[in-house]
Each structure stands twice: as structure tokens, then as C-alpha cells.
Amino acid sequence: MQARQGNQKLLKQFNKSKLLNLINHLAPISRTDLVQKTGLSPTTVSSLIEESLLDGTLVETGSVGEGVGRKATLLEINAYGGVVIGVDLSFATELTLLNLRGELLTTERMNELSGEGLSDLPHLLEAFITKHQIERDHIKGIGLSLPGILDEERKKIVFSYNLNVRNYPLFDLVTNAFKVPVHLVNDVNAAAFAEQYSGQAVGCHSLVYTLLSQGVGTGIILRNEIYNTGETGNSILASDCSGEESIFHPLNMYSIHNLSKGIRDRHSKEFAHILENDAVIDHFFHRAFVDMEEPFHSEAKRMAHDIVTLLCNYALLLQPEKVLVNGWVAKQDQFFQYMLKVLNELEKTTNVPIQLEKSYWREKGPSLGAARLALHHIFKEMQFS
Known part of the structure; x- marks a missing residue:
């Protein structure tokens, strides 16, 4: 019975x-x-x-x-029947609030949380909903966007260099505090989902999204589903000879930290005095594409070939309808335009058309994608296994 x-x-x-x-x-x-x-x-x-x-x-x-x-x-x-909250912990803590129709109500950036400070997330969420006068029973779901490698079955952060945690039970922490469905997602996958839902990839069933920023990662959506390999963000956990662990990605050398360090190391006379990493990159590409100064121009062209070649490999393997990029590469417009020229030449040899574009949501993508994912699960049709 x-x-x-x-x-x-x-x-x-x-x-x-x-x-x-x-x-x-x-x-x-x-x-x-x-x-x-x-x-x-x-x-x-x-x-x-x-x-x-x-x-x-x-x-x-x-x-x-x-x-x-x-x-x-x-x-x-009913747009007023409830809300979902998206939280991105990539660098600063960003919170996004949507109604049940997916309409953006507000977004707010707060101080960065990492390490033991992650235990403060429920208090931060409580302050957020109090500020915006949201009743507890009005919250229908919470999406958490995180950098690093996640075990989405066991609902744990396996490893996150940015957050300085390992095997951290953030899912349990938030679920116990709010008693609503909580969904963990890697930050680049969340950003890709946001682009598909209401950004540069609306109407696409598959896309590849690559972020080159403080961190580096690739989010993949195939047949309208986030593609998880167990090495989320298309990165792997690796150890060097000293036992120090880090997340490896084929484009790691193009993170903001590594790129600016490489520029300083190769051209210390011109760039060692510039303290901010973003400023080093801006100054380098200005000299490369505005001043057309050597050897910066040739170096920048080689970088474009490296990045486009890897993106083409993704495209040839997965055949997405769009390939999106975000981070410093999307901010350096002349560099991006040169990437499109490189892509055009490569397409002649591969005979595979590749639509390369900048992301629409930029830094707001992960928190918006996390909120969209929470909303998606509310209205997703169940499947019998």
C-alpha cells in the first residue's frame, strides 16, 4: 500500500x-x-x-x-509567485534576484568570501533578502556559482583555488539555512547558461563559452544541457613536484595573472613599473595594435593564433552553434578583431564555419546563470529513469 x-x-x-x-x-x-x-x-x-x-x-x-x-x-x-536567487562567488560576491518569469529584479555586488569566510554566506543571504523585503517562503530556489571543481552528485566543492577550500559542504550550509532547493554549478557553466537563456546565444542548442580572466575555464552546453565531465570548467586538478595543487586548463597561460607576469618578464624595462595587472595588459595591447610597435605586435598576433586554434579545436570536436569569449579578451577590441581575422583564415582550411562572439552578460553572467538554473529546475519536466 x-x-x-x-x-x-x-x-x-x-x-x-x-x-x-x-x-x-x-x-x-x-x-x-x-x-x-x-x-x-x-x-x-x-x-x-x-x-x-x-x-x-x-x-x-x-x-x-x-x-x-x-x-x-x-x-x-505568476511573476509574483516567488523569487529565485543566484549567487556567484568567483571573485567578489554577486547576488542576482529573479521573479518566476525570469525577469531581473535586482543585482548586488558584495565583499569577497573565501576560505572560512564562506560560512558567512547564509548571513549575507539573510541580509540581502531582508534589505529587499523578501519573505522566506517566497524563495523558491537558490543557485550557487563557484570557481573550481565541483562534485555535483555529492554536492561538494572538491577543490577551489580561488576560494581556498577543499571538499567544502557549501550546499549543506545553504540548504540547512533556507530549506529550499539549492543547485551548485561551476561559474563558467553558469555564465554559458545565462548566455543561452537571455544573452548572446538565445535560440542556440549548443555553445562553447571560454573565460580568460583572473581564472580560466570553458563552459559547454550540448543539446540544451550543461555538459559536465567531472572536470568542471574543462579543467583538471594537477599537482607539481612539490605537491602544490592547482587547476590546469589549456589556456592557463592567458589568465590575467599569468599573461601580465609573462609580459613583465619579457619586457621588464617597459612594464615592470606598472603595478596593476589589468593596466599591464591594456598598455601592452595599445602598443601592439594602436602604436603597431614591435615586438609587441608580433607577440599579440601569436597570442591570437594560440587562443583561436584552441577554440577551433573545441568547435571541430563539439560543433557548437556559437563560441563565446569573455574576460580581458572581450575587452581588448582590436585584439578580438584580429582573432576574427585568424579565425576566417582557419575556416578556409577546416571548411567548418565557426561563429565567434563576445559574451553579452560579461561579469554578471555567473550569478545570473545560477539564478536561471534555479528557475530552470522549478519548471523542468521530470524524467523517469
């Missing part, structure tokens, strides 16, 4: 997820159309819709029909 009740409960959840998924994508839509599209009985549809109207997830909005007959009432997601 207990097993039968469990099966009925699971079937109800499955049917409800199917209805909410359709309404989320096709609203406004009538009950009659939902019956036709799902194959569920009118009684089942009416019962589940009534439940979602009562809990505030759905709202009735107008009617459709002609003549003197009964008009069909239309349904849509």
Missing part, C-alpha cells in the same frame, strides 16, 4: 512538472490546450492547475474564444 502511494505521488509530481514546463514555454495557454498537448485527462489537468493557482505558481490571465460559447481561461506563470 505504501509503495502504491509513493508511486502515485511520483506520478503526480511528474504530471505537474510536465504541465508547468509547457506553461512556462507556451503561456498564455488554456486548460484545453494543455489536455491536448500532454494527453492527460481533463480532470487531472484541472486538479493540478487548481493546486498551482492556490500555491501562487500560476495565475489566470484573460480568456480566448469567439461567439456566444464558453471562453477558455488562459494561464501563465
